[in-house]
Amino acid sequence: MPELTSPLAFELCEHGRCADVSVNEEAKGTDKFKVGSCKQDQDKCGGKGCYCQLFRRKKGSKDGVTWDVVRLNEEHKDTDYDGDKYEYQCFCVTPILETAATIDGFSYTVRFIPCDKSGLCALNKDVVPGLTGQTVLLKCEGKCDGDCKCTLFRLKVKKTAKEKADKVKWSEKDAKWEYVAPTGKEIALGDDVYYYRCFCVKPG
Numbered sequence: 408m409p410e411l412t413s414p415l416a417f418e419l420c421e422h423g424r425c426a427d428v429s430v431n432e433e434a435k436g437t438d439k440f441k442v443g444s445c446k447q448d449q450d451k452c453g454g455k456g457c458y459c460q461l462f463r464r465k466k467g468s469k470d471g472v473t474w475d476v477v478r479l480n481e482e483h484k485d486t487d488y489d490g491d492k493y494e495y496q497c498f499c500v501t502p503i504l505e506t507a508a509t510i511d512g513f514s515y516t517v518r519f520i521p522c523d524k525s526g527l528c529a530l531n532k533d534v535v536p537g538l539t540g541q542t543v544l545l546k547c548e549g550k551c552d553g554d555c556k557c558t559l560f561r562l563k564v565k566k567t568a569k570e571k572a573d574k575v576k577w578s579e580k581d582a583k584w585e586y587v588a589p590t591g592k593e594i595a596l597g598d599d600v601y602y603y604r605c606f607c608v609k610p611g
Contacts, residue, residue, distance in 0.1 A: 409498060411462065412473040413582040416503055416562055423452035423499025425459035430488065443477070443488040445497035449524065452499035456521025456606075460500050461485055463493040474498070475579060478564050478602035481530040481545075504560055504608060506586035519558070519586070519608035526550055528557035530605045533593075543596035546588065551607035558608050559587040559594070561601040 411417055426446045433442050445459035452459050462474035474496065477485045488495070504519040527549035535542045547559045563582050570577060587603070588594050596603075 409462075409496070410471070410473045411498075411500075412475045412579045413562070414580065415583045416476070417460065417500040418503060420452060420455070420457035420499040420501055423457045423459075425452050425497035425499050428461065428495045428497055430490065433486075440486065441488045441490065443485040443490075443495055444479070444483055447525075454523045456501040456523070457499050458501075458525065459497045461495060462498055463495045466492060466494050468494070476562065476564065476602065479604070481532045481603075502560070502584055502604075502606060504584050504586070504606060517610065519606075519610060522551055522553070522555035522607040522609060524552050525607050526552050526555070526557070528605050528607045530559070530603060544593045545596055545603055546593040547590050547605035549590075549605075555607040555609050557590045557605050559589075559592075559603065559605055560584045561587050561603045563600055564602050565600050567598045567600050 408419065411419070426448065429444050429446055430441055432439055443461060445461050447459055461477040461479060463477050464472050464474050479485055501521055504521060506517050506519070508515050508517045528547060528551050529549050531546050531548050533544045535544060545559065547557045549557050551557050562584050564579065566575065566577055
C-alpha cells in the first residue's frame with residue numbers, strides 16, 4: 408500500500424484501482440509540452456467519494472518514500488509534467504473535507520461527506536485583465552446527484568514567500584483541504600500555493 412505525503416487530506420480507497428497515468432502532448436502558441444492526467448472510472452474507482460488523483464515522487468525513490476499530490480488545473484491536467492525528474496501514479500483516494508463551525512460559543516469540526524458521483528460539477532476559471540495586472544476568478548458550477556452540492560475546496564501544497572522568509576514551520580504532511588465557497592460563488596485567486604478542486608458533497 409503506497410504512503411501519501413498528506414495523510415490528513417486523503418484516504419486511500421482500499422479496493423479501488425486506477426489506470427496508468429495518461430500523458431499527452433499539448434501546444435500553447437509555438438511551445439509544446441507534455442501534460443499528465445488520471446482517467447476517471449466509476450466501475451474501478453468510484454463510490455464513497457473515491458476518485459483517481461495524480462501523485463508523484465522523485466525518480467528512483469525507495470519504496471518507503473511518500474507520494475506528493477500533484478496540483479492540477481481546472482481541466483484536471485498537470486501542465487508541469489516532468490517524466491524525466493518524477494515518477495507518477497494515479498491512486499484511488501477519497502478526500503478528507505472539513506471546516507470549522509461555532510455553535511453557542513463552542514468550536515466544532517464539521518466533515519463534509521463526498522458523494523458517490525461527481526455529476527457535472529466542474530471548476531470554472533476566468534481571467535480578468537486590469538490596470539495593475541490580471542485577476543484570476545474561480546468558481547464551482549454544475550449539478551451534483553441528489554442533494555449533493557458542487558463545492559469549492561483548496562489544499563495548500565507549498566509555503567508562501569512570506570512564510571519562507573519568516574521561517575514558518577509547515578510541511579505537506581500538515582496539509583488539509585479547506586472549504587472555500589459554495590456553488591456559483593466566485594472567488595479571486597490569492598497566493599499561488601493552493602490546489603483548488605470542486606467536489607460534490609453534503610454536510611456530515
